[in-house]
Amino acid sequence: MKHARELGTLIGLAALSLVLWILTPHFLTISNLLNVAEQTSINATVAVGMTFVIISGGIDLSVGSIVALAGVVLGLSLHAGQPLAVAGALALVTGCASGGVNGVLVSYGGLPPFIVTLGTMSIARGAALLATEGRPISGFDAPFRAIATARIAFVPAPVVLTACVYLAAQVMLTRTPFGRYVYAIGGNEEAARLSGVAVRLHKTMIYAVSGLTSAIAAVILTARLNSAQPIAGMMYELDAIAATVIGGTSLLGGEGSLGGTVVGALIMGVLRNGLNLLGVSSFLQQVVIGAVIVVAVLLDAVLKRRHRA
Amino acid sequence: MKKIAAFALLAVAAASSACNRGAPPASGGGRPTVALVLKTLNHPYFVDMRRGAQEAADRLGVVLQVQAAEREIDVEKQMQIVENMIQTGIQALAITPSGSREIVSALVKARDARVPIIVVDTRIDPTAAAAAGVRAETFVGSDNYDGGKIAGDYLVKATGGNARVAVLEGIPGHETGDSRLRGFRDAVKASPGIAIVASQPANWERDQGFNVFQNMLQAHPDIDAVFACSDLMALGAIEAIAAAGKTGAIRVVGFDALDDAKKAIAAGTMAASVAQFPAEMGRAAIESAVKVIRGEKVPDDIKVRLELITRDNAR
Numbered sequence: 001m002k003h004a005r006e007l008g009t010l011i012g013l014a015a016l017s018l019v020l021w022i023l024t025p026h027f028l029t030i031s032n033l034l035n036v037a038e039q040t041s042i043n044a045t046v047a048v049g050m051t052f053v054i055i056s057g058g059i060d061l062s063v064g065s066i067v068a069l070a071g072v073v074l075g076l077s078l079h080a081g082q083p084l085a086v087a088g089a090l091a092l093v094t095g096c097a098s099g100g101v102n103g104v105l106v107s108y109g110g111l112p113p114f115i116v117t118l119g120t121m122s123i124a125r126g127a128a129l130l131a132t133e134g135r136p137i138s139g140f141d142a143p144f145r146a147i148a149t150a151r152i153a154f155v156p157a158p159v160v161l162t163a164c165v166y167l168a169a170q171v172m173l174t175r176t177p178f179g180r181y182v183y184a185i186g187g188n189e190e191a192a193r194l195s196g197v198a199v200r201l202h203k204t205m206i207y208a209v210s211g212l213t214s215a216i217a218a219v220i221l222t223a224r225l226n227s228a229q230p231i232a233g234m235m236y237e238l239d240a241i242a243a244t245v246i247g248g249t250s251l252l253g254g255e256g257s258l259g260g261t262v263v264g265a266l267i268m269g270v271l272r273n274g275l276n277l278l279g280v281s282s283f284l285q286q287v288v289i290g291a292v293i294v295v296a297v298l299l300d301a302v303l304k305r306r307h308r309a
Numbered sequence: 310m311k312k313i314a315a316f317a318l319l320a321v322a323a324a325s326s327a328c329n330r331g332a333p334p335a336s337g338g339g340r341p342t343v344a345l346v347l348k349t350l351n352h353p354y355f356v357d358m359r360r361g362a363q364e365a366a367d368r369l370g371v372v373l374q375v376q377a378a379e380r381e382i383d384v385e386k387q388m389q390i391v392e393n394m395i396q397t398g399i400q401a402l403a404i405t406p407s408g409s410r411e412i413v414s415a416l417v418k419a420r421d422a423r424v425p426i427i428v429v430d431t432r433i434d435p436t437a438a439a440a441a442g443v444r445a446e447t448f449v450g451s452d453n454y455d456g457g458k459i460a461g462d463y464l465v466k467a468t469g470g471n472a473r474v475a476v477l478e479g480i481p482g483h484e485t486g487d488s489r490l491r492g493f494r495d496a497v498k499a500s501p502g503i504a505i506v507a508s509q510p511a512n513w514e515r516d517q518g519f520n521v522f523q524n525m526l527q528a529h530p531d532i533d534a535v536f537a538c539s540d541l542m543a544l545g546a547i548e549a550i551a552a553a554g555k556t557g558a559i560r561v562v563g564f565d566a567l568d569d570a571k572k573a574i575a576a577g578t579m580a581a582s583v584a585q586f587p588a589e590m591g592r593a594a595i596e597s598a599v600k601v602i603r604g605e606k607v608p609d610d611i612k613v614r615l616e617l618i619t620r621d622n623a624r
Contacts (some may be wrong), residue, residue, distance in 0.1 A: 032396045035393070088430075134480075138411065138437065139436075139437060225384060225385060225414055226407070226410070229384070229408070231382050272389065272393075273393050276393035277393060278388055279374045280363065282350060
């Protein structure tokens with residue numbers, strides 16, 4: 001059943017691509033497909049962490065703000081003359097720590113994730129604005145910008161980076177005890193606790209993973225724009241949740257897959273790209289993207305009901 | 310069940326393309342295609358700009374693709390739109406940058422695809438552009454310095470060169486507000502009877518315009534005139550003047566000619582505002598794009614007129 005759902009999302013992507021291929025000659029070209037993959041990389045990276053959180057039955061609204069905060073830390077460190085490795089590490093630590101704070105408040109504090117991450121969404125955004133006095137930090141040297149501009153065997157570097165993040169996360173989620181606990185906590189937290197899973201520790205780790213992937217996305221975004229903006233990443237949480245849900249992960253927790261999430265992110269990327277290529281009005285684009293999200297979730301619900309019956 | 314998923318997406322995509330009549334892909338018909346990428350389409354200023362651009366495109370036989378991000382500040386989405394437009398083989402790109410520095414990364418891609426660039430309304434950062442080796446064919450927009458000067462000249466004339474003036478500035482470091490301010494100061498400099506007694510930022514906001522000006526009135530009860538770098542701040546100041554019971558005694562000059570400001574001018578609570586003409590910017594942008602496509606030369610800078618709105622011409 002799990003694989004069937006993943007396959008369904010993939011077929012959806014294929015069907016969408018087919019339609020676009022028929023409607024416009026500009027869609028199915030190597031350069032455009034690489035273009036879509038590059039544009040999708042940031043959302044896909046954030047959505048990987050979001051998938052961990054949602055499978056565990058939680059939600060993380062702070063990812064967009066963490067993207068901004070980690071980006072600002074990166075930008076300030078680079079401008080202060082820190083080497084790329086140090087600045088990058090600082091950004092990742094910032095993301096991980098911010099996520100960790102979410103996790104501690106949710107698990108040890110026993111607070112609802114929606115409220116906790118709503119709070120940290122505002123705190124991280126405010127901190128990013130405070131640190132920069134509201135101004136973007138721009139102008140970095142070529143070695144750093146290569147993270148966005150380099151090509152590795154024709155493939156844009158952000159796509160390669162996102163693929164690495166996905167593979168590492170896939171191993172973590174499917175081949176380690178931590179991964180099994182993510183599903184167990186989302187399926188039935190009380191049962192997981194009674195069977196000896198250190199629920200609070202693992203929940204903290206889950207939110208830290210989400211913070212970490214947000215920080216990786218921040219590195220890509222900052223290199224892409226050649227600028228770290230304190231106002232970056234607004235509404236990224238909604239794009240990431242949408243990709244995760246289109247990919248078949250249940251908001252109720254306990255089930256879902258990273259493969260589905262990446263395909264979900266690609267569906268959103270292809271849709272935006274295709275609607276641009278077709279010259280569809282930007283207002284209508286929002287309607288279409290919203291409709292696809294609703295249709296995907298509706299299908300999921302219908303299929304599940306039939307499966308149980 | 311997989312089929313259901315596929316059909317649903319097909320239906321959505323088909324529906325979206327059905328609504329797409331009149332916006333053919335770039336390769337259609339042999340007419341050149343120009344993309345106009347705006348900051349947003351949910352602000353009257355940019356809606357006017359689009360209207361002007363569309364009129365010019367229809368007149369010149371150009372296919373116009375207008376796209377904008379959902380949010381004005383979302384420069385990454387604007388970059389995606391530029392990348393996607395390049396894929397459709399557009400012949401020219403006209404853009405109002407959401408970020409003067411950030412957009413340069415997107416313009417690098419346009420340059421690499423040999424798409425000529427027309428910058429509209431907001432300049433790109435010259436240092437960032439030079440560092441990236443990006444060059445715009447032309448800049449189409451109003452000169453904020455000139456606008457500030459128009460406001461200053463008006464105030465000198467209206468007060469007979471004798472006034473104690475307060476100034477409400479925008480967010481410090483914003484090129485737009487700084488230029489307006491410089492223009493205003495240069496205009497009143499020549500009149501020794503004009504004294505700028507206070508000049509403080511109110512960060513483009515109406516409520517801050519109110520508070521800051523109220524404080525200024527406390528410190529300088531004899532203020533005769535106010536120049537606000539935007540109408541929103543001017544409208545805030547007008548409220549503060551009314552609260553102090555001084556309506557009509559203090560001349561207020563703003564910038565942007567917002568509808569609310571025009572109403573205040575017609576009602577006599579505000580003296581004047583400097584108007585910009587976004588529709589003309591849109592028109593000039595498309596005309597320049599067509600010239601560039603034809604290989605004709607365009608000037609580096611195309612200035613769109615500014616106009617002082619006073620009680621005589623406020624509608």
